[in-house]
Amino acid sequence: MQLEDKVALVTGAGAGIGQATARLFAQRGARVIATDIDEAGLAETAGGHDNIVALTSDATSTAEIEKAVATAKDRFGALHMLINVVGGSRPGKTVLEYDDQEWDFWVSLNLTSTFRMCRAAIPLMAESGGGSIVNISSGAAVTGMGRNPAYVAAKGGVISLTRSLAIDHAAQGIRANCIAPGPILTPLMKRNRSEQEIAFMSKLSLVGRLGKPEEIAGTAAFLCSEDGAFINGELINVAGGRAGPV
Ligand SMILES: NC(=O)c1ccc[n+]([C@@H]2O[C@H](COP(=O)([O-])OP(=O)(O)OC[C@H]3O[C@@H](n4cnc5c(N)ncnc54)[C@H](O)[C@@H]3O)[C@@H](O)[C@H]2O)c1
Structure with a gap:
């Protein structure tokens, strides 16, 4: 129960990494606001968790954020x-x-949404005595990726934005860190890649498989817990020891 008595807001919580994160944070004692545009996905996320509040919210809309x-x-x-x-x-x-x-x-979905969310949330986090921001970037921003430049550039921006957030809001007791996931088996991965491509990517990982959404959620939970209290402004690669760009 490392996150007991804490309140979390998780975006993109209707599927994949966000869904696993909302659930894990709830299991560890947090009260969670789970947001997404997918109402059915959110209902699945909140199912069986009294401490998850599902809220339909578009992360590209300032008003909804x-x-x-x-x-x-x-x-x-x-x-x-x-x-x-x-x-x-x-x-x-x-x-x-x-x-x-x-x-x-793509820049709005991947980068500007993060800026807008931080702008809206930081005053309440400061008022709450401080806390922890975790931004999900991508291994693609670290190694590069062919034929996906808007995503790669936006996710690179997320890494740099995180470093700025850490510096600017340290005095308010807010830490900011970034996770760069390698290939993770989520609905996004299944939409974007064929079975052959997924098999190929599994071989590139030193662990010999794709990551699970829960493994990114676990890293986020660690960064938010007391165990992560001295980690600030960092980029954490969670990619199974990936051997190189894909
Ligand atoms: N899956 C991977 O291999 C991988 C690797 C590196 C980084 N990432 C990053 O991790 C994050 C989650 O990826 P995933 O694989 O779980 O994706 P996913 O597509 O499986 O889930 C994303 C969720 O975001 C929601 N969403 C989309 N647009 C939205 C909007 N405008 N407002 C609110 N919600 C919206 C979707 O409805 C969905 O529930 C993304 O930022 C992705 O770029 C994923």
Whole structure:
């Protein structure tokens, strides 16, 4: 029960890594606001957990983000942990094939959403005595990835944004860290990659398989717990010892 008496807000909590994170934080004693645009996914996440509040909320909308933070205040009177999981991509293009609109869409979903969420949440976190932000970047931002430049650039921005957050909000007792997951078996992975590609990626990991969403959730929980109290402004690769770019 490492997260007992703490309040968490998890974005993208209707599937994959966000769903596993909301559930694990709840199992460890936190009260959780789980947000997503997928109502059915959220219902699945909250099922059986009295301490998860499911809230339909678009992470690219400032108004809906502010409502999510207000819900944390109304329901639980505080916010200590913010886990920015929302993101996604559709590989297949080089920069030559993007128009401005499509580029902006992926940057908004993966990077600007994180900025907006932090802007809305930090005042309540400070008022709550401080806490921990965990931003989900990607191993793709560390190694590069072919034919996915908007995602790679946005996720690189998430790493740099995290370092700024750590410096700017340390005095308010807020730590900020970033996780770069390697390939994790989630609905996103199944949408974007064929079975053959998944088998190939499994071999690139030194552990010999793709990661599980719960393994990213566990790292986020560690970073938010007292065990992670001296870790700030860091990038943690959770990629099974990946052998190189994919
Ligand atoms: N799966 C991987 O291999 C992998 C690797 C590296 C990084 N990541 C990152 O981890 C995060 C989670 O990935 P995943 O694989 O669990 O994805 P996923 O697609 O399985 O789940 C993402 C969730 O986000 C929700 N979502 C999408 N747009 C939203 C919006 N505008 N507002 C609110 N919710 C929205 C979806 O409904 C979904 O429930 C993403 O940021 C992704 O880029 C994933």
